[in-house]
Amino acid sequence: MRDILELFDAVDLMLGSGVGVVPPQELEMARREVGFLRRRAAGAGTTLVVALAGGTGTGKSSLLNAIAGEEVSSVSRLRPHTEHPLAWLPEDTDSTVVQRIDELGVTEWRRHTRLPGVAVIDLPGLDTIAHGHREQAERLIAGADAIVWVVDPEKYGDGILHDEFLVPLVRYRDQTAFVLNKIDRIGEEDVARIVAPMREVLVASGYEDPIVFPLAAAPASGQPTAIGPLMAHLATRLDTKQAAYGKLLSDIAATIRMVGEAARVWQGPGEGVAERWRTTREEALAGLEPGVGVSREDAICRVEDMIAATAADIGGHVGDALRSSMGTEEVENVVTSVQQAVAAGDLAAARDEMEARIGVPMREIVARRNRFAALVALTHVGAHQLGHRYEAVVR
Ligand SMILES: Nc1nc2c(ncn2[C@@H]2O[C@H](COP(=O)(O)OP(=O)(O)OP(=O)(O)O)[C@@H](O)[C@H]2O)c(=O)[nH]1
Numbered sequence: 001m002r003d004i005l006e007l008f009d010a011v012d013l014m015l016g017s018g019v020g021v022v023p024p025q026e027l028e029m030a031r032r033e034v035g036f037l038r039r040r041a042a043g044a045g046t047t048l049v050v051a052l053a054g055g056t057g058t059g060k061s062s063l064l065n066a067i068a069g070e071e072v073s074s075v076s077r078l079r080p081h082t083e084h085p086l087a088w089l090p091e092d093t094d095s096t097v098v099q100r101i102d103e104l105g106v107t108e109w110r111r112h113t114r115l116p117g118v119a120v121i122d123l124p125g126l127d128t129i130a131h132g133h134r135e136q137a138e139r140l141i142a143g144a145d146a147i148v149w150v151v152d153p154e155k156y157g158d159g160i161l162h163d164e165f166l167v168p169l170v171r172y173r174d175q176t177a178f179v180l181n182k183i184d185r186i187g188e189e190d191v192a193r194i195v196a197p198m199r200e201v202l203v204a205s206g207y208e209d210p211i212v213f214p215l216a217a218a219p220a221s222g223q224p225t226a227i228g229p230l231m232a233h234l235a236t237r238l239d240t241k242q243a244a245y246g247k248l249l250s251d252i253a254a255t256i257r258m259v260g261e262a263a264r265v266w267q268g269p270g271e272g273v274a275e276r277w278r279t280t281r282e283e284a285l286a287g288l289e290p291g292v293g294v295s296r297e298d299a300i301c302r303v304e305d306m307i308a309a310t311a312a313d314i315g316g317h318v319g320d321a322l323r324s325s326m327g328t329e330e331v332e333n334v335v336t337s338v339q340q341a342v343a344a345g346d347l348a349a350a351r352d353e354m355e356a357r358i359g360v361p362m363r364e365i366v367a368r369r370n371r372f373a374a375l376v377a378l379t380h381v382g383a384h385q386l387g388h389r390y391e392a393v394v395r
């Protein structure tokens with residue numbers, strides 16, 4: 001794959017060939033997701049969209065204000081406070097990025113010239129929001145290029161936030177940074193005492209080498225403390241294109257894996273299907289020869305068993321399709337007709353008929369599935385290849 005548009009075209013082709021292979025609901029979901037990712041790709045690499053996420057009251061809005069150097073987001077001692085996401089965008093933000101944020105349902109905007117190329121979205125606390133809003137917050141996190149996860153000395157070990165958000169978001173680990181806020185409330189040695197176990201938990205959950213910025217966005221007195229390293233990380237260390245493409249490609253790869261799993265392409269029949277059919281066909285034909293003494297029922301059973309075994313190997317949607325397209329009645333009809341040809345001494349015609357009515361359609365179903373599996377593998381590899389091009393790790 002040479003560029004991301006070529007990858008999207010290949011993914012579209014793969015999804016197109018997934019009809020009848022992937023359950024319709026999953027296929028539709030993947031189509032929608034890929035459409036969204038395509039639009040996201042249009043502006044990727046121009047503005048870094050950073051989502052501020054974390055529990056309520058950890059100081060996300062305060063952090064945005066500290067980054068902005070002025071009050072752009074309302075802060076309160078009362079919990080929960082921020083109800084709707086707020087976007088802080090560079091004046092010259094690419095229109096496709098504006099459209100992407102708009103599409104994610106963000107209605108509150110502030111413009112800035114302070115940190116060129118960086119947009120920040122302040123989210124409501126993830127542990128307090130109602131179901132519909134939670135979905136929106138999840139989509140904003142998924143739709144951002146990078147995530148800054150904010151904790152405070154009280155909330156750094158929240159098990160629910162960890163299990164429900166940090167664990168599933170681990171594939172964005174290269175685009176995620178952590179902030180331990182409110183360090184003015186604790187002593188310097190306590191900072192290390194919190195950061196060390198916090199990093200350990202994150203490493204255990206797959207965040208290989210988590211970056212943690214201890215700071216105070218809104219200390220009880222004075223100016224924000226130790227905000228510089230985070231600002232520098234956003235402005236320079238987090239390469240916009242690399243972060244954007246890394247996350248985008250990880251999302252594409254995840255969607256490809258999702259449809260692949262829905263179609264069960266990772267397991268399934270290998271080359272054995274053709275061989276198994278040939279053996280079954282010949283045994284059934286031999287059994288139908290007059291005088292052999294093997295009953296017609298036996299031939300039906302053999303064919304049915306073979307179809308059932310192949311359908312079970314394939315599993316899922318395609319397995320069901322195979323089973324229903326070759327039910328007992330169809331097998332009985334074929335065997336009856338084949339038996340007549342065998343009785344008339346025309347073994348070649350009998351074999352042809354078995355081929356035409358069972359072998360060929362069955363192999364077609366399997367081939368359709370295998371073609372789809374190949375496209376899944378091809379696009380998945382393509383996403384990783386492109387990751388190399390952009391020097392981004394695709395998870
Ligand atoms: N001491 C201290 N207090 C802070 C700091 N940062 C934020 N706070 C206070 O923590 C409280 C919550 O801050 P917010 O910024 O509203 O928190 P939030 O994460 O946006 O909360 P939600 O909008 O409810 O999700 C406020 O009373 C802030 O003044 C800090 O660095 N030090």
Ligand SMILES: [Mg+2]
Pocket residue numbers: 060061062074075081082122123124125
């Ligand atoms: Mg807030």
